[in-house]
């Protein structure tokens with residue numbers, strides 16, 4: 001609704017701008033033609049009167065334009081990220097990039113919209129073998145783009161989660177433009193790094209306490225490679241394009257349950273180490289957060 | 299100083315092998331071979347040998363109260379020399395590089411080595427998943443004293459968190475009846491971040507116990 005009015009206002013503003021332009025060019029045309037035969041003998045006065053009339057029209061048009069422009073809502077500053085610099089591009093053949101960019105943006109937007117519909121449909125038809133929060137479809141708010149969220153909002157969400165744990169430290173960095181890369185220190189047990197796109201989690205890597213953290217190299221310990229695997233499963237399980245904040249919070253709660261990775265035995269077999277893999281219970285149930293061996297979970 | 303990994307050293311007592319009749323004169327080799335077979339059956343791969351040795355020095359009586367300095371080497375940290383000075387209730391340790399051995403030689407006027415108590419634990423080293431297992435036969439003056447099994451769990455840096463897991467592993471390897479107890483030193487460091495010197499302290503505690511047993515026998 002709001003948008004329709006905006007377009008109408010914008011149209012009328014543009015058409016009054018057009019009127020101003022054409023009338024101004026009429027003034028100059030008349031002026032350059034000078035005295036014409038049809039002005040007669042009193043040509044000079046008639047000419048001046050004609051000019052005055054034209055100028056009067058122009059000033060009226062100008063007033064109209066000002067009015068319509070003032071009526072337009074002031075646009076909110078738009079965060080274009082790195083694309084802002086495209087306007088400063090001097091090379092001729094690269095100036096076409098902007099159109100391509102806009103096109104690809106439209107495509108991503110469409111994909112996002114379709115995937116949201118797909119997600120709704122899929123959660124209604126239970127294809128998933130694990131639990132589904134059917135509640136999320138009911139509480140679904142309006143469709144919004146969650147991969148393009150202001151950095152400040154992302155910071156707020158993550159800092160709120162950080163404050164709710166004493167033994168889990170979460171720090172945000174932005175090595176790649178505006179998207180957050182979050183590193184998590186869970187007590188003396190593990191470290192994890194999560195790459196965000198807006199508020200959506202895109203990648204997780206889990207490593208040991210003494211290891212150096214980066215996005216791509218795997219841990220040298222078997223157990224943390226297994227936990228990374230579980231974390232990927234959890235990231236996909238909690239994924240919710242319509243309620244991204246809930247997804248992040250659920251994931252962090254789940255990850256926090258690894259604080260007892262080495263100390264708690266498996267809920268099913270009661271052992272610390274699985275007899276064939278010799279790994280501790282590296283799986284946490286999504287709902288109960290109870291520890292299980294990969295081989296022991298249902 | 300690098301961070302270490304939670305490690306436990308457990309003594310294998312002959313008693314725990316009651317179901318395997320062990321010949322009196324070749325206890326050590328027999329048990330090591332048996333444990334090697336077991337650990338290989340679990341899927342471990344042998345990664346060379348290891349050696350931990352300890353030599354103790356006594357300060358000269360002229361220097362006041364006699365003090366003991368233990369010098370230890372561990373093949374896991376080949377560039378380091380660990381020294382522990384016993385002073386009353388508190389032990390002071392220094393970790394230095396190889397030159398420390400030469401320094402001790404220079405100090406021979408003030409510190410005399412108790413050569414007859416030079417003791418070491420030596421044997422095969424295995425890697426099994428995230429575990430590193432070392433089967434050491436302990437010898438003092440070429441005399442076989444016993445077997446120490448060292449189990450290191452590399453992903454974890456806190457002994458307290460991983461204690462149950464280590465005990466389960468050791469009992470799986472040595473038999474469910476084997477008592478697995480932390481050494482005095484480890485008890486006091488359960489909630490700290492584990493460092494290589496903690497392994498050294500554990501060995502020293504076991505070595506001292508072996509030395510005492512001999513002393514009693516000699517008496």
Ligand SMILES: [Zn+2]
Nearest residue numbers: 266269293296
């Ligand atoms: Zn289990």
